[in-house]
Amino acid sequence: MMKLHQNDSTKDWILLSKDGKQRIEVHSPVILDKWTSPGKAKKDATSISAKLKVVQTTVSAHLLPAIVDYCYGIGFHGRGAQLVEEHESLVIVQLVSLANSLDLDGLVNEIFDFLVERISPESSIRLWQLCKKYNIEKYMEKVFDYLLYNLVAKFSHSLCIDWLQLSHEEVTQILKDVNLNVHSENEVLYLAKLWMDDDSRRLRQIPNVCSLLHFSSEKQVEQFKRREFFFPLAELNNMDFTIGQKNRIFRDLIVIIGGSDAALQERKEFTVYNPCSNRWQKCEFLSMSQPVSHHAVVELNKDIYVIGGLHNREHTNAVKKLNMKTGEWTTVSSMYDKRSKLCAVAFNGQIYVMGGANREGALSSAEKYDPKTNQWTYLASMTKPRSNAAAIACNGKIYVTGGVNSMMKVMDSVEVLRKNKKKDVHRWITLHNTMTVPRQGHSIICWNNDMLIAGGRNNHGISMDSVEIFGENITWNKCIMPAMNSARTDFAMISYRGEVFAIAGSRVGRSPLNSVEKFDGKNWTQEQLFWDKRAGHAVCLGLDCSQLLI
Template structure:
């Protein structure tokens, strides 16, 4: 029995569930005629219940009844049709649907009604039942609905239930009793799928063991087939040796020995390689497809803004240079993803600040212009709430006075964008002027923290209530932070890194809205400001930035459960003033993931060189050049590539090459070089450091 919520839904076929069906007058008249017994020419009898009907109405609703009533074997003089085994209530609902095109669906009747609709080919009713089941998919019932859909051969419901199960597998295998009841073939199909959403293959092995241990005497004989669904080549060597190889279902099982031997040889060869890579031809070493893609757009590199787009494949732990870049480079902007559309807001192109906004459709890979903001904003803070984009504060840029000092103040204003109407609307001003701040949304409100007010870096924070159109100050952070990264994560507000007026910081803190207090967190390995920040795979990622001496390409992530930071693979290009967002459930996700051969080092380099060439053409008078990484990552980054169960490691050397050095070198070579800070930050970034620096912007 499927576990469904105890609710009743009245749904109709013609309108898709809006409460009104088309041609309701006609259907209403037909229903009245049936209730009155007028013009009825047949009776459907179920058990001791009789239902007068019109043959033409039932024939129009169901090919089964059309065939029955038009068959030569069915006498026109015969009025009664007996259907044995059909529940009376289901028969009544089926007949009511034929006359009204509506049905009352509940957790109690959905299973029987779906089966009846399928048996008697009442396709409209079957469609409504499948849509009801789709809307009520949960971790507890999705596998049961999947098997039920397979039983009635409802491909659309089967597909949606399978997609739900694959996406939420991490929660399902550990808690669902339906998982333990899966047939072997269905289980192997799920576990071997490239779309199985697991951050570590260790979880797949745990799922195999849980299923086998439910009935070990009968199921352990299938261990060879089950173990083949685990991508053993992606496991950390310690996990493979300690957990898999020595497991009681594996250690003495001769049938799995060839797979264990092949994996040992693969991991040993991998350990010898200086730059290990995936072997896509080996099923046990091929990364699965991620359900979330992290996009990094634009930024500042080599003394100029860039238009480069990189995506991060969490399953392969690789960065991919995307070919679909915008026409105009920009830095110090904001990006927001709504569905599969990425909106790029404001920014700076080394000569002027923008109020224009761009939209990138990740499905069609087409850039387009959307309505501009009311005010130019670089160093803008953006957040998403209830389908609306909020743009807050920032810096309008020059004019300068005759002495060369910028007299344009930092902004207090804020505005909201409605994608449906393509319109920006000004909202209440913030309590403080702030640029180079960062914002996020939580519990129906917008939080903005830190920034620079034109004379000093800020530790203040405030929250916006859209219902009242009011800003309210909240307790300040423990440190001043300009160029900070702020994001909502596990019910709290995280403020990470930034510039405190003296130096870039590696500190982080967390705000709890319930008790209105800030608490300190472990420090990052790399101090940074003006970096990207996002949550993906339930981990908080910080990307690139400026460390006080140079732009960096280092990436690290924080696991709130472990309370530790971990290094991930570096980006392809050093950059700060970038912006990041996550796009989920892309239909063409494979276009943005790592593919050996297509995303080889040579092709990655080509993509980066294109970005560099475009940027160089735009600022030909600048002598500095972006610093490029063409390797898959440093040794520490690559350790995560084949070690999804991350291990905390020490800080990496973040120095880079001199601004005039255009050689494409690996990070290990870059570590021995230096890069002057003057070529890695924009004039505007220096303006946020202090009031004296602001005069040079």
């Protein structure tokens, strides 16, 4: 028998589960305060000897403890939460249904508070359905918006069974929504086809598919048909596509912050690029209070951090954070070391900063920032000082490539940060393999589970257009990738949905660039020019930030 919450002298009831397997001693006034009709009294030998009244409930043995916890004000973080984590889908439905049938509205709210706090792409469809079923208005919109934002990303990793079990009305509601986070209407058709292929009876919905797609012009329809492979072209040609619908909102945007212009003046502008519309937008209301160049930018938990750099041509250790939900800039704890031309990456929920330069020259020091404590701590120093290097967190490791050492020599070496799990100590290891050429002022991104390195300048001070791949086998691929159209250094590069964007930068002895190139895995093509010539700027992906800019 389970004893719970109060001293034994206060217990006057035994709550009995429906099957009799669970018996919990309780204080009746506490129970009745929230659960007005727990059940009927029952004669029981054990209860007579203990002078406790036995109450037979209609609650199953595994759910009764969660109901009692709720009555005692423990909240949904005890045994109910444990049940959900161990048997998620089934227990959620059972527990919410039970609480609703018992008129325990407070418990229903606590359950949804718990579930929404832990929402994931895997659970979002089921949680949305539960919100609808039990009319949880305070979370309905929030959960549906989360579902719209994460649905395609979920399918890029694995098949979602919950998607296949949706009704036709639910699928239509999701796919027609202008806030569905897709790169093109081809992804919408892909989701529709997955749902239809799961049940042959759904194939009769094919003629209605075109009503789910958003096209504002005939040109968009023709581009769609040329790229689509899920349906025969003849079948697509017979579909009646609706023209003039509102384009979907592109929720993830490429963000460019700071840098220096053609006059070598530091800048403070915040600019976004929409790869879908191929347009730049300068956002004056999000500009920093002070200009900065040769800094680092990191996105973490949908906040954007601007770290270090040059301000008034002085090295700084300042760190600013932009809340992309509110558009508010705040100052967080400064780094220990002032540094410009530094590397920074987000890794395991923290920010790691490596190298750079200050008045004393190139730095080998490294430190990390914990946003939960707002504190920086030193890490082990790199094996070599590195300024104007490039770093990436990829495949569970942090790599730092190239850069300039304290002797002003451009390097081709690569270091990786490794952690001793037993001692919780980090150390840097120099890899035996090197890049194909020395580079500084280059860029690196994680691309198709490999690392792609582009541009920079070599030991002769010559800007480069070359591109190379660093694979998981820790060898530099000697089969050089297609070169960029323009040589560039001190530029920004970012990967988005399998495509690579190289943005602005400079060429030695020449004015900064405003050109933008996109690599699709085969070729580099020119995109819309940046609105100003720029070098020493930084880039990151602004996750779900479009609503802030509308």
